[in-house]
Amino acid sequence: MNSGHDLGGMQGFGPVTSEPEKPVFHADWEKKALALTLAMAASGKWNLDKSRHARESLPPPQYLSSSYYQIWLAALEKLMVQEGLVTREEIETGTMTTPPIAVKGVLRAEMVETVLRN
């Protein structure tokens, strides 16, 4: 789709700011945002293309004013609500009020290395 993410050739965003190789993450929550996104893929409720689409279809003003992992977080929430894994209210309160639904799988710690290699 042709939305806020289609940035190639746009002007006005200013200079590129470089950064050193480390740190890889700039806040602890970013680590969890990445890890939760990867782990929730095991549910089998979406594929990689759908997860990209969930990010790309965030409203352009939100997309362009969010940091990278804020985009990932918003997209993950959107996908999970869409698929009935959680409700919007549960996300906002952090409290489980509906039973979990069946998922294809859960990523276990001992599986991570194998999964990331394939």
Place this chain on the structure above:
Amino acid sequence: MGSDHSHDHEEGSALSDTALRVKALESLLVEKGYVDPAALDVIIDTYETKVGPRNGAQVVAKAWAEADFLDWLKRDATGAIASLGFEGRQGEHMIVLENTPDLHNMVVCTLCSCYPWSVLGLPPVWYKSAPYRSRSVIDPRGVLSDFGVTLSEETEVRVWDSTAELRYLVIPMRPDGTEGWSEDDLATLVTRDSMIGTGLALAPSEVRA
């Protein structure tokens, strides 16, 4: 995409809104049984300490040291890179781009952040942000000067837009004065940026002993 100010907002407060939100989300998903919290730690540790640009530096060092390996990389980068044990997520289909005095390659993902995780780890903030994604394809030399790199006017600059399927690894030019160096030592000259194409490999004099 705006520049990443989330770090700034967290200074002076115990936990930002986003941090609290993520904390709440993690406990919700664990409570639902969808997520194993121990798996999260392994994922984080993998990308913080195990998979990173030092992998790609080994690939480049070997390409510099062994003509056969460079040849293999050019014929089948995925296979050649996998032979060093670097494979998997976001590196399933690799292509190498060899820089020469006549040609400088730069890699971008204008639509999101496609990046060869298996050899470079997770992408830096700038790679995923609007300034680089927008400008690299229309003003690559301007972007290079943001990185302090100026190329000869005779050098062609070629920009490659990554796709969901293809990942690129730039092989920077081997610096002068490195004849006979071991691969380990050569790898110390290979910066992450040089493998994206926004930097050059370090000269021997630039590496601290």
